[in-house]
Every structure is written in structure tokens, then in C-alpha cells.
Amino acid sequence: MFAAICRRRLAFLCPQILPAAGGGGGAYHPQPNPHAALLLHTYSTTAVAGGDSSSEPCPDTVSYLVSCGLSPAVARQTAASTRTLRIRSTEKADAFRALLRSHGFSDADVARIVRSAPLLLTVDPDRVIRPKLEFFASMGFEPNKLVYSPLLLARSLDKHIVPCIQFLRGVIGDDDEIRRGFSRLPRALMVNIDNGMRPAVEALRRHGLSKGDISKVLVIQLGVLMLSPQRIGEIFEDLGTMGIGITDRRFANCLRAMCSLKRETWLRKVALYRSLGLSESEVFEAFKKQPTALLVADDTIRKKARFFREMLKLEMKDVMVNPVVVSYSLEKTILPRCAVLSVLVREGKIKPDIRFPNALIGSAKTFCEKYVNRHAADVPDVIDAYEGKIEFKGFGAHLV
Incomplete structure (x- = not known):
């Protein structure tokens, strides 16, 4: 029922974005969104890094931000960093939070959105926010991904978000793939089509990527759309220096990393x-x-x-x-695994000629099955070691 309502409303708002029976489609007529434009203008002109030391934040605003789940210190910093934020009547702000929760956002999600985009509390949620949440839901996007780019909710649905999806359909094609790309980097949809997306795609074409290659790259790393053509050229140059050409099976993943x-x-x-x-x-x-x-x-x-x-x-x-080891967390992965191995060496359960770093490699499930679960009955200390309750102090004389 909810999906059907969304689709009916969106068919009225932006007919081209929804598949039409028989392949037809209505004309797309962008409508202005003064609320979103004002909000984005306010962010660009009044946000002050670290707060404005010349004025105290509004006490009522700070109090409300605390009620949203922010700590008092963070609430003060958030209120101070946005000089125009004043929450004296909580009607809109309460409605905004309720709307988010009705679309599956947790209290932690709401707190994060409020912290990073507090001015969203001041807009009309039904006119500005609801249409976008319904649009993303109708597309099958996970709404809580917007936690990582809440200002998308301030962009015009008709003039920005819908055209961006239309553009991506022309490049990526499949909506499932667009969803995958979005879920990895939602803020890429903040990019302007003419000044960002289109020049980036054209740069990829100039460097020899086919339409299929470009689609694959964007699904893996939608952030390419946020790069200038010059930066894209530098990445291709550096990958070429390493001997990674566009036909290399590792190309897409290496490009993904370089984009960061x-x-x-x-x-x-x-x-x-x-x-x-x-x-x-x-x-x-x-x-x-x-x-x-x-x-x-x-x-x-x-x-x-x-x-x-x-x-x-x-x-x-x-x-x-085995460079994957460098990507592991020292505190959460490497040290506990070393502690487990040291306990097993000490108890004679495994030989002291452990091959590092090979012994540390693998998923948590694989490591546990091989070293923790297998020996837990005979050597209970391996459980404490894996949980960080036994400090790793080296292998000493046990390691040869």
C-alpha cells in the first residue's frame, strides 16, 4: 500500500522517473523549491567551523538538540556553528523527527542527521522532506543511507534529484546498480550534473572506457562523479605508471581506491x-x-x-x-589474534614456528574456527585472549 501511494504521488510529481506502460513518459517540468534553496544558501553562508565565539548559542536550541540525542557539549557546538538556527517552537522539529522515524530511521540516525544538518529541523517536513523520502523509498533506496548525506533532503526533488537519477540511468542503466552505487556513497548525488557528473563521465570516455566499463566503475565508486576531469586524468596516469591498464581485472578496484x-x-x-x-x-x-x-x-x-x-x-x-594485514585494525583484529596464537603456543597446541603474517589473515569466522573454537574446551584462555581480556606481550622464547 505504501509503495503504491508513493508511486502515485511520484507519477504526478515527476512522471519521467517512473516507467510508463507502453514505454511512454510525460514531460518533465522542474518546479522551484524555495525552502531547499534557502536552506542550502544558509549553510553555505553562515556555517562557521568550530562555532562563532562572538555570540552565545540559543539556550532553547541547545536544550532541544540535547533532546534529540546530542550531548550538551556537542549540542552547544552545533547550535553555535549555525548562527541562524533558532528552535523556539518545536512543532516543525518534532514533526521532522517523527517523519524520519516513520521511514525507518533509528534514534541514533536522527541524532546524526540533526548534528550534521541541524537546519533541517526548521523546514516544513511535509513540503520539503516527505516528497524526497517517498521518492527514495519508491526507488528502493535504503532511506537510512541518507544519514551519511542528509543535505540531499534539502536539494530540489524536481530540479536536482530526479534529473540526477535520469542522468545515471543513461550512464549506468539498471536501477539495481544505481541503488548499489548510491548505498556506497550517497553524497555523490549532491553533485551538479552539468558542472560535475557530465564532465566526469566524458573524462572517463576520453581515457578509453566503454559505456559498460563506466557503468561498472560508477557502481563500485560513484565518487568518480565528484572528481574534476583533471584529477581523473592524474589517476589514469598514476595507474598507468603502476602498469594497471583499463583491461586489467584489478583496474576498477584500484581506481576506486585512488578516487579517495x-x-x-x-x-x-x-x-x-x-x-x-x-x-x-x-x-x-x-x-x-x-x-x-x-x-x-x-x-x-x-x-x-x-x-x-x-x-x-x-x-x-x-x-x-600480504598487504591486507595492513588494512586490519591493530586493536580490534591484529592484537586479539596474536594473543590467541601466543596462548596456543604457550600451551603447546600449535607449533612455535608460526608463519606471519599468514597466520593473521582471514575473516573473523575463519580465524575463530581454526584457532578459537577448536581449542576452547582444552584451553579456555583462548576465548579471553580473543575478547581482549589477555594482553598480548609478545611470544618471547616461544617464537623461533
Whole structure:
């Protein structure tokens, strides 16, 4: 019933976006959305990083933000950072929160949206917000993905969101694939078609990608649409330097990772790994195997390199043979697994000639089945070790 209502309303609002019987389609007539335009203008002209020290935030506004789930400190910072935000009558704000909950948003989702886009509390939810939530629902998008890009709810449905979907249909084709791309990076739909999406797609074509290739790339990394043609050219150049051409099966995933980095950041990452003992070619080979290894923060890379060297007697050259390990969390994955292995070595359940980093590789389920569940009855300590209750202090004399 809900889906049918959505489709009827959307057929009236934007007939071209819904498939019509017999292949026909009505004309698309954009309508202005003054509420959204004002909201976006307010954000662009009044948001102040870190707050406005010259004025105190409205106490009523701070109090309301706290009722939304924000801590008092965060509520004050949020209210101070947006000078025009004043919540004295809570009718619209309450209706906005109720509308979100009726579309499946949790209290935590609502709090996150309020924190990142507090001015949404001041708009008319029925006129500005509801049509977009119904539109995304009719498309089969997961509404709570909007938590990561709530300002999409401030964009005009008729002048921006619908045309963006139409454009993506012309490039990607399949609505299921569009949904996949959206779920990975909702904020890509904030991009202007003429100034962002179209130039990016044309740049991909100029660098030799077919329509099918472009569709695959966008589904994997819709963020390509947020890049300038110049940056896209740099990425193709850097991938070519590494020997990754457009026919390489690893191309799409490597491109996906490169889109997350500025070029100076990429060059700095390569230099960092080289300072840890790898040659440039070894860095490139590691990137081809596990592109996310180059997305790890610099300080985290240094911290892990120090751990591998001091605690496991491994140099980064040895680690990067299996670079996925660098992508693992040190605290949540690597240390608990090392603690389990050290307990098993101590109890004689596994031989001390453990091959690192191979022993650390695999999903949580695989590791548990191999090392925790198999030995839990005889060595209960493995459970405590895996849960972080036994600190890993190295293998000492047990490791040869």
C-alpha cells in the first residue's frame, strides 16, 4: 500500500522517473523549491567551523538538540556553528523527527542527521522532506543511507534529484546498480550534473572506457562523479605508471581506491612505505593486491610497522607480501589474534614456528574456527585472549 501511494504521488510529481506502460513518459517540468534553496544558501553562508565565539548559542536550541540525542557539549557546538538556527517552537522539529522515524530511521540516525544538518529541523517536513523520502523509498533506496548525506533532503526533488537519477540511468542503466552505487556513497548525488557528473563521465570516455566499463566503475565508486576531469586524468596516469591498464581485472578496484586520495596524498603514501623499507615497485605490487592498504592513515601505518617489527620481528617488506594485514585494525583484529596464537603456543597446541603474517589473515569466522573454537574446551584462555581480556606481550622464547 505504501509503495503504491508513493508511486502515485511520484507519477504526478515527476512522471519521467517512473516507467510508463507502453514505454511512454510525460514531460518533465522542474518546479522551484524555495525552502531547499534557502536552506542550502544558509549553510553555505553562515556555517562557521568550530562555532562563532562572538555570540552565545540559543539556550532553547541547545536544550532541544540535547533532546534529540546530542550531548550538551556537542549540542552547544552545533547550535553555535549555525548562527541562524533558532528552535523556539518545536512543532516543525518534532514533526521532522517523527517523519524520519516513520521511514525507518533509528534514534541514533536522527541524532546524526540533526548534528550534521541541524537546519533541517526548521523546514516544513511535509513540503520539503516527505516528497524526497517517498521518492527514495519508491526507488528502493535504503532511506537510512541518507544519514551519511542528509543535505540531499534539502536539494530540489524536481530540479536536482530526479534529473540526477535520469542522468545515471543513461550512464549506468539498471536501477539495481544505481541503488548499489548510491548505498556506497550517497553524497555523490549532491553533485551538479552539468558542472560535475557530465564532465566526469566524458573524462572517463576520453581515457578509453566503454559505456559498460563506466557503468561498472560508477557502481563500485560513484565518487568518480565528484572528481574534476583533471584529477581523473592524474589517476589514469598514476595507474598507468603502476602498469594497471583499463583491461586489467584489478583496474576498477584500484581506481576506486585512488578516487579517495588527492594526488599529493598518494605520493606521500608511496614515500612513507618506501621509508619503511619497500621499493617503489613493491609498493605498487602491494597496492595492486590490496588497494585499501594505501588508504590507511600515515600514523596508523607507522604504528603497525613498529608493532610488526618489535613484536613479531617482521619488516614491512615481509608484511606487504600480504598487504591486507595492513588494512586490519591493530586493536580490534591484529592484537586479539596474536594473543590467541601466543596462548596456543604457550600451551603447546600449535607449533612455535608460526608463519606471519599468514597466520593473521582471514575473516573473523575463519580465524575463530581454526584457532578459537577448536581449542576452547582444552584451553579456555583462548576465548579471553580473543575478547581482549589477555594482553598480548609478545611470544618471547616461544617464537623461533
